[in-house]
Amino acid sequence: MNASHSNYSNDPGRSIPLPSAMPPELVETSRLMDALGECDRASAPAGLESRLLISLSGVLPISSSRAADDVKEATRQMEALGQTDRAGASATLEDRIFMATRGVLVSSAVKINVQTQVGQRPAASMSFFMRAAAGLLLGGGVIWGYLALKPAQSTLNPWQDPQLAVAKLEKEIDGHMDQLGDVFSLVMIGAVTEPLTLSTEEPIESSDPWFQYDFLEAGDSI
Amino acid sequence: DERAWRSIIDLYARRIYALAKSRLGASRHDLAEEITQSVFVTVASKLGKQNAEGVLGYTEQGRFESWLFRVAMNRIRDEARRAKRHAETMDPETMAASMQAPPGPDPDTDLPENLRSLRNAMGQLSDTDREIVELRHHAGLSFKQMAELLSEPIGTLLARHHRALKKLKEIMSGPIEPSSQGVAI
Numbered sequence: 001m002n003a004s005h006s007n008y009s010n011d012p013g014r015s016i017p018l019p020s021a022m023p024p025e026l027v028e029t030s031r032l033m034d035a036l037g038e039c040d041r042a043s044a045p046a047g048l049e050s051r052l053l054i055s056l057s058g059v060l061p062i063s064s065s066r067a068a069d070d071v072k073e074a075t076r077q078m079e080a081l082g083q084t085d086r087a088g089a090s091a092t093l094e095d096r097i098f099m100a101t102r103g104v105l106v107s108s109a110v111k112i113n114v115q116t117q118v119g120q121r122p123a124a125s126m127s128f129f130m131r132a133a134a135g136l137l138l139g140g141g142v143i144w145g146y147l148a149l150k151p152a153q154s155t156l157n158p159w160q161d162p163q164l165a166v167a168k169l170e171k172e173i174d175g176h177m178d179q180l181g182d183v184f185s186l187v188m189i190g191a192v193t194e195p196l197t198l199s200t201e202e203p204i205e206s207s208d209p210w211f212q213y214d215f216l217e218a219g220d221s222i
Numbered sequence: 223d224e225r226a227w228r229s230i231i232d233l234y235a236r237r238i239y240a241l242a243k244s245r246l247g248a249s250r251h252d253l254a255e256e257i258t259q260s261v262f263v264t265v266a267s268k269l270g271k272q273n274a275e276g277v278l279g280y281t282e283q284g285r286f287e288s289w290l291f292r293v294a295m296n297r298i299r300d301e302a303r304r305a306k307r308h309a310e311t312m313d314p315e316t317m318a319a320s321m322q323a324p325p326g327p328d329p330d331t332d333l334p335e336n337l338r339s340l341r342n343a344m345g346q347l348s349d350t351d352r353e354i355v356e357l358r359h360h361a362g363l364s365f366k367q368m369a370e371l372l373s374e375p376i377g378t379l380l381a382r383h384h385r386a387l388k389k390l391k392e393i394m395s396g397p398i399e400p401s402s403q404g405v406a407i
Contacts, residue, residue: 023388025391029388029390029394030359032340033355033358033387036340037356037362039337040239040248040360041239043251044235044239044251044254044255045251045255048235049228049231049235051259052235052259053224
């Protein structure tokens with residue numbers, strides 16, 4: 001093995017210059033190291049650069065990439081095989097997997113996020129409407145009870161000063177409406193589990209009554 | 223430009239491969255290739271990102287090689303640490319079984335005897351000395367580039383390189399000791 005200076009690039013004219021301060025007794029060792037490095041570089045498998053270029057084609061910030069011709073056909077065949085395998089799955093695969101795993105979901109008290117397909121607007125959860133309705137009923141009931149039990153404070157005689165009486169009554173009504181709005185807001189904040197916007201995630205509580213009703217009853221018939 | 227990228231691969235792929243192979247073991251050529259690919263994926267990914275000024279791509283500042291090999295060294299060190307942790311956590315029975323397994327083929331069979339002795343001698347160097355020698359002779363970096371890469375003065379690297387070569391010479395001149403060709407942490 002020629003222990004002369006080796007090249008560290010594909011350009012045979014380039015070589016590694018030795019530092020001028022290297023002691024003469026170390027020059028031979030340095031040459032051996034150069035030779036070992038050259039051997040290790042040369043031992044890289046054939047086609048390394050081509051494989052790197054192909055594997056990086058999807059990562060490079062360039063507009064187009066050309067796969068080597070020898071892998072184009074293999075790539076096309078692999079894609080066709082993958083499509084065939086996916087299409088060959090049983091038609092009831094998803095249903096069977098769901099039946100096999102839903103028991104884990106129902107028995108769990110952990111919130112589960114279900115990924116919906118991107119672009120599909122998830123339907124508003126029934127639990128949201130139930131909570132909103134409960135909030136309205138609760139707020140209305142509170143206001144009704146307040147109005148029913150509240151003693152009459154107005155001492156104005158509407159027959160003596162009708163305009164003043166109307167203004168005071170309007171002010172009382174506004175106050176009651178503000179109170180109803182506050183109650184409604186508190187209920188809604190606690191009721192909203194997800195925004196009614198285009199979202200790709202729909203949280204589902206496994207203990208949700210709607211969830212249990214929808215599938216527990218129909219489970220045996222699937 | 224794909225041709226420019228191909229030029230970069232042609233210029234640096236084998237240097238990084240040789241560096242990884244020497245650091246992780248001559249028999250780990252598949253791992254060396256994986257690390258080489260990982261390095262270029264990282265570089266390619268960063269080329270597609272905007273820098274602090276909002277400019278897409280890489281802005282040449284004369285330190286591309288140092289940056290590239292810094293990425294490579296980090297990958298190699300990570301793999302070396304991972305291999306060491308794996309060896310430390312292996313249960314005694316598995317360790318004994320692996321030690322009793324017949325050794326694989328010598329990856330340096332084709333090397334001349336002097337280079338095989340040199341490879342064995344490198345296994346007895348400290349990590350820092352071995353790193354200097356491999357960056358210099360396997361990766362082909364200049365001392366200035368190594369100083370940027372390792373953030374150390376050139377004089378320190380020169381002295382360390384000379385010390386490593388001297389030790390290699392002493393080891394090769396003395397009685398041959400069994401050494402590890404694999405990971406040295």
